[in-house]
Every structure is written in structure tokens, then in C-alpha cells.
């Protein structure tokens with residue numbers, strides 16, 4: 557996408573002075589490249605796209621049209637998948653809080669439900685008892701040590717015998733089966749070694765628990781790094797693996813354990829890996845001031861739009877200027893700040909260069925955990941515009957929120 561100041565101004569005139577730009581073709585390419593890296597080694601691989609990472613419906617529809625699963629962690633996301641036409645059988649329902657009705661409906665509709673705790677096992681066994689003529693299958697999320705400092709809170713603690721307890725309890729019922737194992741372990745280094753380790757562990761567990769019949773699926777979760785700009789990459793003091801390197805850490809282990817073409821389905825659940833570089837955020841510069849020696853540029857955006865998770869990384873961005881602009885400007889070191897009343901609302905600290913009223917600041921690589929994470933703090937959400945690089949066309953896919961939208965659930 558080649559942006560210019562003029563394009564941004566045209567978009568502003570149509571949609572307002574701050575907006576997200578979604579590159580759907582980039583998403584499709586990432587999806588294909590990521591999947592192909594795994595399929596080249598282990599063909600029976602599929603993607604379950606992590607809705608929570610960015611559930612813009614256009615992205616979710618693209619995943620469905622490309623044959624992927626919807627990986628959801630709440631009834632809200634489950635409802636979205638159904639609303640955009642994903643059949644229940646193409647939904648994987650994970651997450652720590654699934655309520656009785658949600659679990660029952662999802663199982664009976666044919667979704668893959670990966671249980672997280674013994675309370676959920678009890679919900680499933682009660683269902684199995686109530687409906688003895690129904691065959692009920694679930695997956696179990698495993699929690700094992702892969703040498704990380706943090707102890708994950710998710711899934712059944714394998715070492716303490718919780719996974720065993722879940723298996724035993726479920727298989728007390730003739731109409732109940734476990735048809736696959738799941739794990740998702742988020743680590744800060746997202747290293748290939750950690751993926752090799754989790755794959756080895758989950759294969760050991762499937763060998764132990766599926767001696768009579770191979771599992772339908774093995775799901776190793778998400779948490780992989782995606783593509784990044786060079787200045788973002790340079791802020792990590794460890795290596796950032798690419799898609800092929802992740803695939804090489806995982807897929808050969810399945811291939812050697814299940815030679816031939818009839819092994820279980822390998823499910824990978826990328827969010828960040830395929831969505832981080834598909835969204836940009838553009839905000840107009842509307843104010844400039846100097847307070848003692850601090851130079852400040854105010855934009856129509858907030859840190860909540862670009863890094864609501866509070867990451868300590870400095871974002872990649874570009875400033876688009878109008879060459880004919882004679883507006884007020886600042887030159888030197890400038891903090892680019894947002895519209896909230898919080899002192900920490902600084903989208904970029906110590907930018908060095910020139911910035912003028914009427915410029916657009918465009919932040920890149922902000923596809924993951926942004927639009928889904930932003931609270932309605934101080935200003936309603938900006939619109940999302942989709943860019944089609946083949947047609948070279950922009951179209952609105954989420955309108956700008958209004959004050960009424962924000963207050964519509966309150967009883968006034």
C-alpha cells in the first residue's frame with residue numbers, strides 16, 4: 557500500500573481525521589504462507605485463526621473462505637463466527653470461561669470444545685448423562701512445563717494428574733470421548749525451541765492417552781511472532797523466527813510420528829503471526845506546543861488505539877506531509893501525544909524531525925490486540941477502512957462510533 561498525504565487527506569474528508577487501514581491482501585498472503593510452511597512438511601495441517609487477536613469480521617470471513625477454523629475464546633466470538641456464516645463444525649471453542657449453556661450448545665452443534673478445568677468436565681459429564689443417546693466428544697487443554705518461568709493458569713496440570721483425572725472422569729461414560737489434545741503456552745521469546753518442546757510433550761501425551769485409536773487432532777495453539785518492520789525487530793534482544801523456522805520446529809515431529817498421510821490433523825492457532833502487519837492507524841496532527849523545553853504534537857488518536865496492551869516497544873510510524881503546507885511546525889525532538897487526559901498518553905516519545913499541523917502520523921504493525929482491546933475511553937472508536945491492493949480501492953468496513961453507540965447500553 558503506497559500511502560501519500562493526498563490519499564490520507566481524501567480518506568479524512570470521507571471518514572474523519574483518524575482511522576485504521578486494513579490490508580486484507582496482506583492478511584491472505586500471511587495466512588497462505590504460514591499454512592504452507594507447515595503443510596509442506598505435514599500436509600494435514602489447518603489454521604484456527606485466533607479471533608480475539610483481531611476479530612474484524614472481514615478478517616474472520618477471509619479465514620473461513622480460505623478453509624480455516626474460527627478459534628474463539630468466548631461466546632461473544634462464537635456468536636460472531638455463526639453470524640458471518642461459519643458452520644459450528646468449523647469453530648474451535650477454547651478459553652477459561654465457558655458457561656454451561658455455551659458448552660452444551662457448542663458440543664451439540666458439532667464444534668470442537670477444548671476443556672480447561674474439571675468444572676467444565678463436570679458440565680460435559682452431566683450432559684452425557686442427560687443425553688445418553690448422543691455421542692459427545694471434547695478436547696482437553698494440557699498444561700505442562702516447557703521450561704518457562706511463568707506458571708500458566710490454563711488447562712489441566714499434567715504433572716499433578718489433573719489431565720489424567722479429566723480423561724478418567726470423561727471415559728466413565730460410554731457416550732463420551734476425548735478426541736484431541738490442545739495446548740497454548742505464551743512465552744515472551746516465542747522461540748522455535750519452545751515450539752519444539754511443546755510439540756514433543758503433546759506427542760508424548762497423545763501416545764500415552766491414545767493407544768487404541770489415534771486422536772482426531774493435535775492443537776499446539778498460537779503465540780508465534782509475525783512479520784515486523786526492521787525498527788521493531790531491532791528492539792528485541794533475541795532472534796525473531798520466521799514462518800518456515802516455526803514449521804521446522806513442529807511439523808517434522810508429527811511427520812516422523814505419523815508417517816504416511818493419515819495422521820491426526822495438526823491445528824495451529826496463529827493470531828499475531830498473521831495479523832500484526834495488516835493494520836495501520838492514521839491520525840491527523842492538530843496541535844503543537846512547547847512547554848518549557850518539551851515540544852509536543854497532539855494527534856487525533858491515543859495510545860489506546862495503537863498499543864492498548866501497554867507494550868514497552870516503540871512503534872514504527874511514518875509522517876506524511878504536504879509539501880505545500882505552510883502551517884505551523886515544530887523541528888527537533890517532539891513527543892507525539894494523544895487526546896486523553898492521561899500524561900502517559902504518548903504515542904511516540906522523542907520523535908526527531910519535523911512535524912506540522914495537517915500532517916498525518918501513520919503507525920504500522922498494529923494488527924494484533926488493538927481494535928479488540930481499545931476501551932471507549934474519552935472518545936468513541938475511529939472507523940476502519942479496508943484497502944484492496946489489487947483493485948487499489950478503499951472501502952469502509954466499520955463506521956466511526958458515535959456518542960450514542962457508547963452510551964446506548966446505559967439506562968439514562
Ligand SMILES: Cc1ncc(COP(=O)(O)O)c(C=O)c1O
Pocket residue numbers: 606609627650651740742777778779780825826827828829924
Ligand atoms: C488458546 C489461544 N490460542 C491462540 C492464541 C493466539 O495467540 P497469538 O495472538 O499470540 O498468536 C491465544 C492468545 O492468547 C490463545 O489463548
